[in-house]
Amino acid sequence: MVHKVLLLVGTKKGAFIVESDARRAEWSIRGPFCETWPINHVIGDPATGTIYAAGGNEWFGPAVWKSTDLGTTWTHSSAGLKYAEGETPIKAAWSLARAGNVLYAGVEPAGLFRSTDDGQSFEHVSGLRDHPSRSGWVPGAGGMILHSIVPHPTDPQQVWIAISTAGAFYTADGGHSWQPRNRGTRADFMPEDQRYPEFGQCVHSLVMSPGDGEWLYQQNHCGMYRSRDGGQQWESIEAGLPSSFGFPAAVHPRDPRTLFLVPLNGDIAGRFMPEGRTAVYRTRDAGDSWTALREGLPQQNAFFGVLRQALTTDPLSPAGVYFGTNTGQLYASGDEGDSWTCVTATLPPIYSVETLALPA
Numbered sequence: 001m002v003h004k005v006l007l008l009v010g011t012k013k014g015a016f017i018v019e020s021d022a023r024r025a026e027w028s029i030r031g032p033f034c035e036t037w038p039i040n041h042v043i044g045d046p047a048t049g050t051i052y053a054a055g056g057n058e059w060f061g062p063a064v065w066k067s068t069d070l071g072t073t074w075t076h077s078s079a080g081l082k083y084a085e086g087e088t089p090i091k092a093a094w095s096l097a098r099a100g101n102v103l104y105a106g107v108e109p110a111g112l113f114r115s116t117d118d119g120q121s122f123e124h125v126s127g128l129r130d131h132p133s134r135s136g137w138v139p140g141a142g143g144m145i146l147h148s149i150v151p152h153p154t155d156p157q158q159v160w161i162a163i164s165t166a167g168a169f170y171t172a173d174g175g176h177s178w179q180p181r182n183r184g185t186r187a188d189f190m191p192e193d194q195r196y197p198e199f200g201q202c203v204h205s206l207v208m209s210p211g212d213g214e215w216l217y218q219q220n221h222c223g224m225y226r227s228r229d230g231g232q233q234w235e236s237i238e239a240g241l242p243s244s245f246g247f248p249a250a251v252h253p254r255d256p257r258t259l260f261l262v263p264l265n266g267d268i269a270g271r272f273m274p275e276g277r278t279a280v281y282r283t284r285d286a287g288d289s290w291t292a293l294r295e296g297l298p299q300q301n302a303f304f305g306v307l308r309q310a311l312t313t314d315p316l317s318p319a320g321v322y323f324g325t326n327t328g329q330l331y332a333s334g335d336e337g338d339s340w341t342c343v344t345a346t347l348p349p350i351y352s353v354e355t356l357a358l359p360a
Contacts, residue, residue, distance in 0.1 A: 003360040005314055006070070007322055007343075008042035008051060009330065010352035015039045015053045017071045018343060024320055024334040027343045033074055034065045040094045041309050044356030051356065052119060054093035054105055062093040064105055066119045080122035081105070081113055091143075095309065099151030099159060106146030110137065110163040112175065125175035133166065133180065133199045140164035140202050140221070147308055148206035152213040160216065160231060162203035168218065168231055169199075181231030186222040204247045205308045209256035217259055217287070219249045219308075221267060226287050237287025242274040248311035252336075253319050257286040260313065260321055260337060262306040273302040280311075280323065282337050296340035297331065304329065309352035316357065324350030 007018035007027075014032030039055035053065040056078075065076040081090055088109050095106035103115040105122060111129050113122040137144060145164050152158035157174045160181065167182040180199045187194070187201050202221035209215035216227040218234070223244045225234040238244045243263045252258035261281045265274040273279070278297035281290045304325040314320035321333045328347040333340045 001360050002316055002357045004358040005316070005320065006044065006356040006358065007330070007332075008044055008053075008352075008354045008356055009324060009347065009350060010039040010042045010053065010055070010309070011328075011348040011350050012038055013348040015042050015055075015065070015071075016347060017051075018330065022316065024314075024316075024332065027332070029344060030071055032348075033067070033071055034076070037063070037065075038092070039065070039351065040092060041096050041352045041354075043096045043098070043354050045098055046356060046358075049356070049358060050118070052096050052103065054096045056092040058091050062090045062107055064093055064096070064103075064115075064119050064122070077120055077122075079120065080115075080124070081107065083111065083124065094145050095147050095149050097149035097151055100156035102156060104149045104151070104159070106149050106161065108143050108145045109139075110144045110146040110166060112146055112149070112161060114175070127171070127176045128161070128169065128178050131169070131178050136200060137163065137166040138200070148203065150206055150208045150216070153208070153210070154213070158213065160206060160208070162206040162218065164204070165200060165202040165221075167199045167201040168203050168206055170231055181227075182234070183232065184227075184234035184236075185218070185220055185225055188222040205249045207249050207251050207259075209251045209259075210254055211256045215256045215286075217249050217251065219246050219261060221245065224249075224261065224287065237283070240290040241281060242279075242292075245271075246306075247308040248306055248323070250311045250313050250321065253313055253315040254317075255284075257284060258336075259283050259287065260311060261290075262311055262323060264305055270303070271305050273304065276300055276302050278302040280321065280333075280337050280340075293333075293337040293340075295338065296333075296342075307351055309354075310350050312353050312355055314355040314357055320355070322353050322355065324353045326350065 009016040014036040016031030056062040112125040148162035150160040224238040246263040279292040
């Protein structure tokens with residue numbers, strides 16, 4: 001039984017921990033942590049309660065922070081987070097994921113690192129950057145970032161990743177070899193006869209539904225997609241959405257057909273809420289239809305955005321849904337998006353939101 005829910009929030013000025021009991025009615029805020037470094041992603045390990053935070057910038061360099069006491073104290077390490085001599089230096093750590101006893105970190109310029117000593121040191125998963133497509137990888141507007149790491153739920157050798165703007169890739173052997181997984185996704189910024197390349201798509205978010213590892217969803221610069229075969233083939237599910245453009249996607253903790261999105265008004269139209277009215281969109285049928293969820297959310301003059309890792313769910317029943325904005329508001333729903341409350345409106349720009357549910 002869950003007795004405490006933590007929202008782990010990465011921001012431009014450090015990490016924050018927002019805490020409630022299982023009712024999720026009142027919240028308290030602690031932070032900033034990580035010495036107010038830019039923190040791009042914060043995750044928690046439900047088995048141990050350990051919290052990890054990825055961050056840095058060109059001034060600080062990359063690092064992964066760790067707390068084993070729910071944020072009271074922190075350590076950090078950048079050991080091994082570097083490329084070979086002569087390559088472009090790593091600017092920051094951007095994403096984290098656990099797979100068995102491995103902690104993965106995605107970085108900018110795009111690459112994947114792993115730690116087998118709980119974040120004390122990292123080694124480069126060189127097979128990804130050795131892929132023959134790498135010479136054609138081109139940075140997106142936000143840089144070339146490995147922002148999504150999706151391990152298989154039962155087989156730690158299988159991992160999916162996404163890079164802006166190289167696309168999605170898959171490994172079945174722990175990172176020694178990789179395959180592009182982009183068939184069916186568009187690249188509208190390419191010439192018309194090159195709109196469906198093998199790689200080079202601008203994936204914004206890649207998530208896996210609960211189950212056997214076959215159901216994937218991605219929010220792309222050029223549409224919203226689902227895959228029922230581990231990303232070997234993608235199909236569009238953007239019909240019924242106000243825009244084909246957005247950044248985050250979040251899966252339901254138990255139902256593979258339920259997904260949450262926050263569409264924005266377009267890539268060159270401002271990248272804010274369509275018509276200035278905030279809505280989270282929910283599907284209960286894997287994207288065949290969508291419902292706009294607005295109760296409790298601002299319905300005028302909402303010119304903020306939600307970044308790629310700033311929408312998430314918790315494992316309770318009914319599931320909680322949470323998102324943070326690039327202007328510092330944090331919203332929470334304890335009823336799967338039917339109604340919302342603003343937890344706080346005064347955080348720094350929010351880069352990521354994840355949850356950690358702690359048992360009694």
